[in-house]
Amino acid sequence: MQTYYDRRAREYDDWVYGTGLFADRDRPDWHEERSRLEQAVAKLPAVRSLDVGCGTGWLTQRLQGEVMGLDASEGMIAIAQERIPGATFVVGDALDLPFEDGAFDRVFTGHFYGHLEEDDRQRFLTEARRVAHELVVVDSALRNDVDAEERQERVLTDGSRWEVFKRYFTPEGLAEELGSGRVLHSGRWFVMVSSVA
Numbered sequence: 666m667q668t669y670y671d672r673r674a675r676e677y678d679d680w681v682y683g684t685g686l687f688a689d690r691d692r693p694d695w696h697e698e699r700s701r702l703e704q705a706v707a708k709l710p711a712v713r714s715l716d717v718g719c720g721t722g723w724l725t726q727r728l729q730g731e732v733m734g735l736d737a738s739e740g741m742i743a744i745a746q747e748r749i750p751g752a753t754f755v756v757g758d759a760l761d762l763p764f765e766d767g768a769f770d771r772v773f774t775g776h777f778y779g780h781l782e783e784d785d786r787q788r789f790l791t792e793a794r795r796v797a798h799e800l801v802v803v804d805s806a807l808r809n810d811v812d813a814e815e816r817q818e819r820v821l822t823d824g825s826r827w828e829v830f831k832r833y834f835t836p837e838g839l840a841e842e843l844g845s846g847r848v849l850h851s852g853r854w855f856v857m858v859s860s861v862a
């Protein structure tokens with residue numbers, strides 16, 4: 666997954682904003698719901714947040730308060746840092762967070778959790794709980810045209826092909842999986858759940 670996303674860094678926002686390879690995708694109400702999701706992220710209380718797997722920072726930029734972004738990809742981090750000069754960014758591993766216990770109030774993570782297989786999922790949850798008492802997960806909503814768990818072939822503009830593990834969530838399922846979860850956004854494309862340890 667890490668090599669794939671590093672190679673995808675410069676074209677990642679095409680998925681977000683419907684450009685490049687995503688210009689012709691039929692995604693009803695995508696932009697309207699993306700905007701609602703961004704507003705919901707902006708409404709989260711302004712605390713010390715760590716955005717794990719922050720990517721290009723399209724959601725990171727909505728977080729209020731003291732914000733740090735972490736990603737394994739230098740290419741992603743470079744784009745995020747340029748986009749959000751007021752935040753701090755670090756290249757690092759989500760499964761071995763380079764921070765002390767309780768260093769943050771919140772771990773926020775968008776479209777990262779759903780790429781983790783069982784062992785890595787438990788490692789990530791343990792690390793997230795160690796560094797913050799709140800975990801907010803944004804991920805892809807379960808739809809009729811996808812399975813809850815898939816191995817997908819992804820193609821980049823250079824023609825390279827990659828296999829990616831991907832899960833889709835109902836809001837209730839994600840809330841239950843994280844434990845004591847509160848649903849903050851539920852739509853056709855996205856879910857957002859907050860879980861406090």
Ligand SMILES: C[S@@+](CC[C@H](N)C(=O)[O-])C[C@H]1O[C@@H](n2cnc3c(N)ncnc32)[C@H](O)[C@@H]1O
Binds near residue numbers: 721757759776
């Ligand atoms: C699907 S992107 C999500 C980007 C953004 N947060 C969003 O909501 O669209 C997943 C991100 O996780 C990063 N990533 C993958 N494995 C990682 C790891 N072990 N540690 C940190 N970041 C990782 C990738 O580089 C990529 O930027």
